[in-house]
Structures are given as C-alpha cells and as structure tokens.
Amino acid sequence: MVVFRKNKKRIFVASFLTIVSLCFLGAGFLLDNRFPNTDLSIEEINAHGDPMANTRQVFQSGGAARSVPFRILFYGQSITEGAWPSQVVDIWRARYPHLAIVSENRAIGGFASPRLRRTIEADVADLSPDLVVFHVYGSHPEYEETIEILNRMTSADVILQTDHAKAWPAPRCEMGVTFFPSKSPGCTGFPFRQQIGWSEYMSYHFVPTVALRYGFAVEPRLQRWTEQLQRRGLEPSDMLKDMVHLNEDGERMMAELFDAFVEKLVHERKTPSKGRRIRMNVPAPETDGSITLTVPEAYRIEAVGNTLLPPNGLVEVSQQPVETLDECYMHGRPSRLNKDLVWPGIMQVGASAPLVEETWTVVITNITEDAESFSYEVFGSITGYDGAGSSDQDFTSSSQRVVLRAQDWMLAEARKAFDMSFSAPLEIFWRARYLCDDTVEVASAHGTKYIRTLATGLGAGPHFIRLTMGADNLAAIDYFLITRSRAF
DSSP, X not given: OHHHHHHHHHXXXXXXXXXXXXHHHXXXXXXXXXXXXXXXXXXXXXXXXXXXXXXXXXXXXXXXXXXXXXXXXXXXSHHHXXXXXXXXXXXXXXXXXXXXXXXXEOOOTTOOHHHHHHHHHHHHHHHOOSEEEEEOXXXXXXXXXXXXXXXXXXXXXXXXXXXXXXXXXXXXXXXXXXXXXXXXXTEEOXXXXXXXXXXXXXXXXXXXXXXXXXXXXXXXXXXXXXXXXXXXXXXXXXXXXXXXXXXXXXXXXXXXXXXXXXXXXXXSOSSOOOOSEEEEOOOOOOTTSOEEEXXXXXXXXXXXXSSOOOOSSOEEETTEEGGGOGGGEEEOXXXXXXXXXXXXXXXXXXXXXXXXXXXXXXXXXXXXXXXXXXXXXXXXXXXXXXXXXXTTSOEEOTTSSOEEOGGGBOHHHHHHHHOOOOOSSEEEEEEEEEOXXXXXXXXXXXXXXEEEEEEESOOEEEEXXXXXXXXXXXXXXXXXXXXXXXXX
C-alpha cells in the first residue's frame, strides 16, 4: 500500500510537470506566431542569400559610360519624406557616374502601415524599381502584407530600415517563455518574456524576421543611430526638430549612415553573386528583318541603344502585341487633396476589366461638412461617363475599369487630421498608365543613350519577344537587359 501511494504521487508529479511543460511549449509557440522574432544577427540575415545582388552587380560594373539604368524607390512616411534620400542619391551619382539613376521618393507622411499597403501597388508599378528603400511605423500584420506586395510585384533589391532613436532605446531582449522570473535588460513579463518598447520590438525582432523570410536586407538603423550618438557624445534630441522628425543635422547623419551601410553590403564581397539582371546580345535578324529573343522567365525586358525607339505596334510577347498585355497597365496614385498635402484623395483604385491608357476623374457632386458622406460621378478620358457612387459603398464602374472601396476615401480623415474643408464640385484625378514603353534618356561618353522598357510584369516563361522596328532602329540597339523575377 505504501509503495502504491509513493508511485501514485510520483505519477501525479510527473503528469503535472508534463502538463506544465506542454503549456509552456504551447504558449511559446503562440508567442512566436503573434510576435515573430529570430535568433540570427542582422549581419547573418544580410549575408543570407545575398539580398543586394542586383545593386552590387550594377554598382561594381564600372566603366565611364553613363548607360546602366538603376531605378530607386524610397517609400514610407514622413521620415522618408525628408532630405536624406536625395542626399544619398547625390552621393551615388557622383561616386558611380556609369549609373543612369532614376530616383523617386513616394513617401506619404502620416500613412502608417495599414494605409501604406493600399498605395504601394500603384507606386511600385509606376516606377518598376531596381532598389526599394522602405521604412514605416504601425501595425506589424499590415507591415508584412506590404512587404508581401513588394515581394510579389518587383524584382528589386529591398532594404527594410528599422527606426531611428527618438529617445535612448531599451536593450535587446531575448524573447520567449521562461520558467523563472528574471530581470534581463530590455525584457518584461513572466512567463512570457517580451521586449520592452514597441519600436524596439519592431527594430530588434520583427523587421529582421520579415527581412529573413522574404530574402530582403535590413538596415539596423536603431542600433547604428544609437552608437553614432554615443560616439559623438550627443543626445537623441540633438538630431530632432520635434519629438520624431529630423533636423538638418539628423538628415545629414541619416544619409551618411545609410550610404555607409549600403557601401559595406555592396563591397564587402570580393566576388559578386549572380544578380537578377542579365545582359543579352542582339540576335541576328530573321528573314523578314525582325528579331526574336527567347527568354526563359523575366520580370522586365529593356532595350539599350542610341536611338529613341518608336512607341507602339512593334513589340510582341509570345505572339501577343505588348499593348494588349494586362501587366502593362496600372492605375496610378490619385491626386493629392491640395498642393501642400501629399495625401491622395483615394488610397487605391482597382479594376476588374482590362485597362487602356487614359486619364480618370472623380467629380464629387455633394459633400457634408464633416466629409463623411458624399456622392460622386466617374469619367474616363476615353471611356467617358462611367457611373456614379456614394462614399458609404464600394463602387464598380459600368466599364469595370474602375473599382473603388469605401474604406479608401481620405477626405474625412484629412478633415479630422488637418481641419481641411471641402465643397462640391471637387475633382480627384489619376492616370491609367501604359508601362511598357517607358524610356530613360541618359548622357554617356558615347552620346545619348536610351533605355526603353519593352515589357514588364512578366513571370515564368518561356517568353518570345519579337521586335519589328525596321533595320535602322534594330541596328541601334546595343543590347537587352533581362531582369529576372524574385520568384526564380
């Protein structure tokens, strides 16, 4: 009887410990999924899979001729709206004269991640960038949704930036489930040990985890910013003009730190990895004078030469005129609400029917004082009158070329945030743009060069690109650039 009681007690204790252990493991799993983090260092993440292969390839290509196209998109909120991105581009243009840099800053101050994910598709499609520099505050689920869009829509290298230090940050916490209460620096909670500070969590844990998941680079700006302040004997407020935004010294330091970060990533490898940009020689003409490229897969195809190629009717992709490809059209970002506010009147315009290149206008016909309720009509420069809607309902136009979601209107939000007033009639406009004839004109040591997009938004092939542009135009093409998709 005594032995039985002892065994029963041991069984009870073992079962209890097993249940407790399983609970801790389950809690740890739930915590990891709700607040993702990685044990890898940022240096290991940036070395994983070589996320800067495209940028390294063009930066190290050398040569005096200014004929290598390189498109940069800076994207985010007010921190990215500042002066530092243009300062970086000026440095790169002077350092790499062979690059034909096209740089655009499409940042929107006040647009946290839930809003920015609604605008990013139009802005990415409009530029078709080779490098995206991205930083945003806000909810982490929408942050990752925005990153997924970047991954799907571009072949670009992407640098995810963490926050700068607005105050001295808490140390990095080794997050996870702990069996014992601890006072580890930067940590809070028991049994779920978490990072102190939302900015610290995003910068130390979440952004690096997302970068690793999608094969992007991450600039550890919080750590590097803090180290630089300490090195200079400064306080975080010394670089700010208010509680968040940078003063002139802060803009300059951010440009210097970002340039140094990219330079290290680009030049620390002696042998560049194979990038996603492939140079293809011009094939011999066929009997009818045309030329055909056979491309296994591609995101974008460009022709580089010394003649401005004719615009329409002369390029086919797998026997289909490029003008008929849905991938070549995209609604752009709608117009801003006034000249001083970069916020668009509508965050996103969709479509459920093929587009043509045209200008669209929404005319708001009446609106309440609080801008919460209004009616509108939609017109296309080619389509004509295309239906009417109201602010409280999703809208699909008669042609199905315009789809507007009620949640994407920004008038009421601007009214609340900036005390703006609106009155009818009010017009908001945008372009459905044709993307497959974009041309970059650059000066080179051998005269003017033209870099013409022939097709974009493609995927798995093979693709057969046929050009029938006449002997003189085809002879003026030096080579083709094939930019592979991130998915391959």
